Amino acid sequence: MSGTSPALQPPADALTPVRHPDAPAPGEPLGSHYAECFGCGDGRPHGLRLQARAGEGVSVTAEFTVRPAHQGAPGLAHGGVLATALDETLGSLNWLLRTIAVTGRLETDFQRPVPVGTTLHLEAEVTAVSGRKIYSTATGRIGGPDGPVAVRADALFVEVKVEHFVEHGREEEIRAAMDDPDQVRRVRAFEVNP
Numbered sequence: 001m002s003g004t005s006p007a008l009q010p011p012a013d014a015l016t017p018v019r020h021p022d023a024p025a026p027g028e029p030l031g032s033h034y035a036e037c038f039g040c041g042d043g044r045p046h047g048l049r050l051q052a053r054a055g056e057g058v059s060v061t062a063e064f065t066v067r068p069a070h071q072g073a074p075g076l077a078h079g080g081v082l083a084t085a086l087d088e089t090l091g092s093l094n095w096l097l098r099t100i101a102v103t104g105r106l107e108t109d110f111q112r113p114v115p116v117g118t119t120l121h122l123e124a125e126v127t128a129v130s131g132r133k134i135y136s137t138a139t140g141r142i143g144g145p146d147g148p149v150a151v152r153a154d155a156l157f158v159e160v161k162v163e164h165f166v167e168h169g170r171e172e173e174i175r176a177a178m179d180d181p182d183q184v185r186r187v188r189a190f191e192v193n194p
């Protein structure tokens, strides 16, 4: 089954995504976009600490091992946590486009239960771009990178300016982020997008 929502179908004049010339080389880790991010930061004890790597074209891979803090039913990953893993992996594609974008729509299929202790092997790619809209798809496999698909998602990300975060984020975290030179450098690099 794949994305059923009409909003996830790229328009006929959508463009093929283009990898930014300064994007990390295939195999390189992308790093976290924000240390406190529940998906990729190392500052959140129960966070997913997902570490995505650049793939070929506009694609990424990542792994996430389900821990007891991520349960929904006894011994099984919570669906929302699995959706977070997919969302974060899809979000990391923006590093390769050098675009700042947020999830507008995320459609998820849960095809197999994922037990605690399982490593989810994630893969995502951008399929099309239309104006500010970025269309992408992701899978999460269990038992190895070529194992059966347990979860999958189709998504629409929407490009935003840095001001999106400054305007909407809580003041104390925004102030701390702006006072962190590494954080500012990381975000500003995305603003130069020829």
Ligand SMILES: CCCCC/C=C\C/C=C\C/C=C\C/C=C\CCCC(=O)SCCNC(=O)CCNC(=O)[C@H](O)C(C)(C)COP(=O)(O)OP(=O)(O)OC[C@H]1O[C@@H](n2cnc3c(N)ncnc32)[C@H](O)[C@@H]1OP(=O)(O)O
Pocket: 007, 033, 034, 039, 087, 088, 091, 092, 100, 101, 102, 103, 104, 105, 131, 132, 133, 156, 158, 160, 162, 165, 166, 174, 177, 178, 183, 184, 187
């Ligand atoms: C210097 C300090 C800064 C500190 C910042 C630190 C770090 C930040 C850096 C990077 C982080 C970036 C992202 C995080 C990365 C990964 C985490 C995983 C990703 C996430 O977890 S991220 C959080 C969840 N996410 C949201 O929190 C979004 C809430 N939301 C909104 O903020 C607005 O809703 C927005 C911006 C989405 C759109 O608003 P808008 O006003 O800008 O644009 P508009 O509505 O005109 O939409 C334009 C075109 O997109 C179509 N469109 C829009 N939404 C759609 C939908 N839902 N379904 C179908 N189509 C949709 C329209 O139909 C139109 O299409 P068309 O052009 O064809 O008419």
